[in-house]
Amino acid sequence: MVKLSAKDYFSSDFKLGILGGGQLGKMLLYETRKFDIRTKVMDASDEAPCKIACNEFVKGSLMDFDAVYDFGKDVDVLTIEIENVNLDALEKLEDEGTKVYPPAKALRTIQNKATQKLFYTDNGIPTAGFSRFAYASEIKDSVENGGLEFPFVWKAAQFGYDGQGVKVVRKMDDLAELPSGECITETMIPFKNELAVIVVRNPSGDVVTYPVVEMEFHPEANQVEYVICPARIDEDIALKARKIALKVSEKIGHIGILAVEMFQTQDDEILVNEVAPRPHNSGHYSIEASYTNQFEQHIRAILNLPLGKTESKVAGIMVNLVGTEGHTGNVVYENIAEIMTMDGVTPHIYGKKQTRPFRKMGHVTIVNKDVDEARRVAQKVKETIKVISK
Structure with missing residues (x-):
C-alpha cells in the first residue's frame, strides 16, 4: 500500500x-x-x-x-x-x-466487558472486583451459595451503551429482570467521584492526555448528566488518574482517542471502570473549551499528524440533552431560545428526528473562567430546556 x-x-x-x-x-x-x-x-x-x-x-x-x-x-x-x-x-x-484505527486487536479486548475486566487484572490495572457468568441465570446460584452479596452491579458483556446493559441489583427479585446472555457482576464501589481521562495516541507513538474531568450521572438512567472540566479534585489525584489512564492506553495498544472512565474511592484510590476507544461523551466539553477538541484530535491521531494542545482555554461543562420521560415521537426542543440568551452557552443538536425517554438527542456546553459559575449556569440550562415530543 x-x-x-x-x-x-x-x-x-x-x-x-x-x-x-x-x-x-x-x-x-x-x-x-x-x-x-x-x-x-x-x-x-x-x-x-x-x-x-x-x-x-x-x-x-x-x-x-x-x-x-x-x-x-x-x-x-x-x-x-x-x-x-x-x-x-x-x-x-x-x-x-x-x-x-483503533486496531482490531485493541477492539477485541474492549468490545466484551468480561474480556476487558480480565485485561485489567492481567496487567495490574486497578479495577473493581468482578465475576463472569455465561448466563444471567447462574447469578442466582452464586447468590444462594454465598458467592455474591447484594448489592452489586450487573453488566451485559456486549452491546451495552448509554446506560443500557447496566443495572444495580439490590435484591433477588431484581434478577428476574435481567437478560439471559453473557454478563459480569461487579462489586459496588462507594466512590467519591466518577472521573474520566481521554488519552490520545498516534501510530508514531506520540501520546497526550486531556485534563481529568468529573462526571455526574442520572441516578435512574445511568447516563452522564454533567461533565465538569477541570474535575474538582486535588492535583495529586488528577496526576494519579492520568498515570493510570496512560498505562491502560499503553497496554491496550490503541490508536486515536481512548476515554478511560474511573472511580475515585473514599480512600482516594483510582479504579478503572471501563474504556471507550473513540470520541466520548466525557470529551464533548472540548468543542468550546479546549485548544484542540477531541474530534479534531482523533482525526489528527489516526492520520498520524501532530497532536494538538489538550489544555482548556476556559472551564467547561457539558449537559446531556436526553428525551424526557413520557415523550415519544417527533422531537421538540422546548425553551432552546431561552438558554441561548445565557452567556457562554452553546447547544449541539444531533439530528435525530424521533425522541424517546433518555435517548441522547444533543448536548449543551457552558464555558466560563470560573468552574463553579459554569456549573451554576449548567444547572439552570438543565432545568430550562426540555426534550419533548409534539
Whole structure:
C-alpha cells in the first residue's frame, strides 16, 4: 500500500472510512470538512445523523462481515464511532493492508466487558472486583451459595451503551429482570467521584492526555448528566488518574482517542471502570473549551499528524440533552431560545428526528473562567430546556 504523508490528506482523493453514523460521527465530520478530507460512512439507519454531512453514505449492518469488509476495501484509513463492529472483517482488512484505527486487536479486548475486566487484572490495572457468568441465570446460584452479596452491579458483556446493559441489583427479585446472555457482576464501589481521562495516541507513538474531568450521572438512567472540566479534585489525584489512564492506553495498544472512565474511592484510590476507544461523551466539553477538541484530535491521531494542545482555554461543562420521560415521537426542543440568551452557552443538536425517554438527542456546553459559575449556569440550562415530543 502507498505510504501517505500529511499533504496527501487535504483536498485530495484520500478517503477516510467511518463505521457508524451517529452523533459522534457527525461531530467527526465537522473536523473532516474543516480540513477538506473526503469521507465515507456506513450505518444501519437511513436517518443516521452523518448521512447529510459525509461525501458518501452506505447503508449496512456494522456487525455483518461482508458489509464491513466491502466497505473497508474502498477506503485508505478506517475508523469507528462505535465499538460494536464486526472484528473478523477488520482483521481481514488489516491483513490486506488497510489501516484500521483503533486496531482490531485493541477492539477485541474492549468490545466484551468480561474480556476487558480480565485485561485489567492481567496487567495490574486497578479495577473493581468482578465475576463472569455465561448466563444471567447462574447469578442466582452464586447468590444462594454465598458467592455474591447484594448489592452489586450487573453488566451485559456486549452491546451495552448509554446506560443500557447496566443495572444495580439490590435484591433477588431484581434478577428476574435481567437478560439471559453473557454478563459480569461487579462489586459496588462507594466512590467519591466518577472521573474520566481521554488519552490520545498516534501510530508514531506520540501520546497526550486531556485534563481529568468529573462526571455526574442520572441516578435512574445511568447516563452522564454533567461533565465538569477541570474535575474538582486535588492535583495529586488528577496526576494519579492520568498515570493510570496512560498505562491502560499503553497496554491496550490503541490508536486515536481512548476515554478511560474511573472511580475515585473514599480512600482516594483510582479504579478503572471501563474504556471507550473513540470520541466520548466525557470529551464533548472540548468543542468550546479546549485548544484542540477531541474530534479534531482523533482525526489528527489516526492520520498520524501532530497532536494538538489538550489544555482548556476556559472551564467547561457539558449537559446531556436526553428525551424526557413520557415523550415519544417527533422531537421538540422546548425553551432552546431561552438558554441561548445565557452567556457562554452553546447547544449541539444531533439530528435525530424521533425522541424517546433518555435517548441522547444533543448536548449543551457552558464555558466560563470560573468552574463553579459554569456549573451554576449548567444547572439552570438543565432545568430550562426540555426534550419533548409534539
